[in-house]
Amino acid sequence: xxxxxxxxxxxxxxxxxxxxxxxxxxxxxxxxxxxxxxxxxxxxxxxxxxxxxxxxxxxxxxxxxxxxxxxxxxxxxxxxxxxxxxxxxxxxxxxxxxxxxxxxxxxxxxxxxxxxxxxxxxxxxxxxxxxxxxxxxxxxxxxxxxxxxxxxxxxxxxxxxxxxxxxxxxxxxxxxxxxxxxxxxxxxxxxxxxxxxxxxxxxxxxxxxxxxxxxxxxxxxxxxxxxxxxxxxxxxxxxxxxxxxxxxxxxxxxxxxxxxxxxxxxx
Numbered sequence: 001x002x003x004x005x006x007x008x009x010x011x012x013x014x015x016x017x018x019x020x021x022x023x024x025x026x027x028x029x030x031x032x033x034x035x036x037x038x039x040x041x042x043x044x045x046x047x048x049x050x051x052x053x054x055x056x057x058x059x060x061x062x063x064x065x066x067x068x069x070x071x072x073x074x075x076x077x078x079x080x081x082x083x084x085x086x087x088x089x090x091x092x093x094x095x096x097x098x099x100x101x102x103x104x105x106x107x108x109x110x111x112x113x114x115x116x117x118x119x120x121x122x123x124x125x126x127x128x129x130x131x132x133x134x135x136x137x138x139x140x141x142x143x144x145x146x147x148x149x150x151x152x153x154x155x156x157x158x159x160x161x162x163x164x165x166x167x168x169x170x171x172x173x174x175x176x177x178x179x180x181x182x183x184x185x186x187x188x189x190x191x192x193x194x195x196x197x198x199x200x201x202x203x204x205x206x207x208x209x210x211x212x213x214x215x216x217x218x219x220x221x222x223x224x225x226x227x228x229x230x231x232x233x234x235x236x237x238x239x240x241x242x243x244x245x246x247x248x249x250x251x252x253x254x255x256x257x258x259x260x261x262x263x264x265x266x267x
Contacts, residue, residue, distance in 0.1 A: 001028070001029060002029045002220075002223045002224055002226075002227045002229060003029060003030060003227065003228075004026055004029040004030045004031035004083075004223065004226060004227055005029075005030035005031075006030070007026075007030070007031045007032070007082040007083055007226070008031065008032045008033070008034075008074065008078040008079070008080050008081050008082050008083065009026050009031050009032070009033045009034070009081075009082065009083035009084070009085060009226065010033070010034045010036060010070065010071065010074050010081060010083070010084055010085070010121070011023050011026070011033055011034070011035050011036065011085040011087060012036050012037065012059060012061060012084075012085065012086055012087050012088035012113075012114070012117065013036075013037055013087035013088030013089060013135075014033070014035030014036055014037055014043070014046075014085075014087060014088075015035060015037035015038075015039040015042040015043040015046060015056070016039065016042050016046075016186070017185045017186055017187075017215065018087060018135065018180065018183065018185060018215050018218050018219070019035075019037070019085075019087040019088065019135075020035075020042075020046060020215075021215035021216055021218065021219040022085055022087060022218070022219045022222050022223075023035045023046060023050070023054060024046075024050065024219065025216065025219035025220060025222065025223045026083075026085075026219075026222070026223055026226065027050050027051075027053060027054050029223050029227070031053070031083070031226075032053040032054070032077075032078045033050075033053065033054045033055070034055050034056075034057055034070065034073065034074035034077065034078070035047060035054060035055070035056050035057075036056070036057050036058070036059035036070050036088075037056075037058070037059060037088065038058065038059070038060060040056070040058055043056035043057075043058070044056050055073075055074075055077050055078075057069075057070045057073045057074065058070075059088075061088055061108070061109050061112075061113025061114070061116070061117065062108050062109065062112075062113060064116060064120070067113075067116060067117050067120050068120055071117075071120060071121055071124055074124075075124055080124075080126065081121060081124040081125055081126065081130075082125070082126045082129060082130055082131065083130070083131045083132075083133070083226045084117065084118060084121050084125070084130075084131070084132045084133070085133045085135070085222060085226070086113075086114035086117065086118075086132070086133070086134045086135060086157070087135040088109065088113065089109060089110050089135070089150070089153070089154075090105065090106045090108075090109040090110055090149075090150070090153075091150055091187075092105055092106045092149060092150070093106060093146075093147055093148055093149045093150040093151075094148065095144075095145065095146050095147060095148045096148055098148045098149050102149060103148075103149050106149035106150060106153055107149060107152070107153050107156070109153075110149075110150065110153025110154065110156070110157065111153045111156040111157050111160060114134060114157060114160065115160055118132055118160075118164060122168075122173075125173055126173075127171045127172050127173060128171065128172020128173070129172060129173075129228075130168075130171075130172070130173035130174070131173070131174050131175075131176070131225065131226050131230075132161075132164055132168075132173065132174070132175040132176070133175075133176050133177075133178055133222055133225050133226060134157050134158070134160065134161050134175070134176070134177045134178070135157075135177075135178055135179075135180070135218075135222075136154050136157055136158050136161075136177040136178065136179035136180075136237060137150075137151075137154040137179055137180060138179060138180070138181045138182075138239075138241050138244055138245055139151045139154050140152075140153070140154025140155040140156075140157065140158055140179070141155070141158075141179070141245060142248070154179075157177065158177050158179070158237055161175045161176065161177040161235065161236075161237070162175075162235050165234045165235030166235065169234060169235070174230070174231075174233065174234040174235075175234065175235060176225045176230070176233055176234065176235070176236060176237075176238060177236070177237040177238065178218065178221050178222050178225060178237075178238045178240060179237050179238065179239050179240065179241065179245075180213060180218045180240050180241060181203075181207065181213055181239070181240065181241025181242055181244040181245070182199075182202075182203050182206075182207070182212050182213060182241075182244070183212065183213040183214070183215055183217075183218060184196055184199060184212050184213065184214055184215065185215060188212065196212070199211075199212040200212050203242070206244055206247070207241070207242040207243060207244045208242060208243030208244075208246065208247060209242035209243055210242075211242065213240065213241065213242055217240060218240050221238055221240045225238060
């Protein structure tokens with residue numbers, strides 16, 4: 001198992017779904033974690049369940065003072081900061097119909113927030129040895145009829161990873177993107193009415209491994225990227241998508257289309 005003993009991580013969007021899985025995986029590897037987000041009840045429950053090495057702090061990435069406060073809480077609680085995982089995101093998106101207000105709101109969370117958090121975390125991050133992991137998406141790599149702001153934000157986040165790697169590498173700080181493909185999350189559960197077999201059939205049409213991903217599979221790669229085992233991994237995108245990005249996009253129609261086809265008996 002990847003060893004993160006003695007490391008301290010701050011994870012945004014860490015109260016549930018992929019972010020929550022990342023918190024659990026890093027904790028299992030021995031890290032201490034400040035899980036952050038906007039869902040106080042979920043965050044406190046997660047911290048209580050995982051024990052004294054996991055704490056929760058409320059964090060709105062649109063608020064600079066809130067970012068500074070969460071960082072201060074993390075360092076005060078655990079004494080250091082080695083890892084930032086930028087997982088929080090906004091799904092606010094209406095494709096080409098997205099309003100100016102919604103464009104700005106989406107990008108404020110999906111790219112501006114991680115950039116400002118990284119900037120403000122820099123004085124605290126271990127040098128050398130600090131790590132920034134940005135959670136990207138296959139949605140940031142391909143065009144889609146239904147996506148605009150979300151996809152643009154994820155594409156920008158991948159570029160920000162490259163910028164951070166170039167700028168912070170001389171300090172011994174690495175920056176990596178981990179980009180999931182279709183993953184069995186609460187959002188996908190809603191699309192498929194909780195039918196994971198249906199989701200597997202849907203994803204088999206566009207994924208060489210023939211199924212939907214699991215959140216723990218994303219978390220495993222994040223843990224590796226955070227570890228000393230990945231000490232020469234910097235500035236790149238680690239695709240965790242079952243081979244989706246090796247064969248191309250889903251014709252721009254998105255998971256709802258594939259889910260409906262699988263539900264109607266597509267093989």
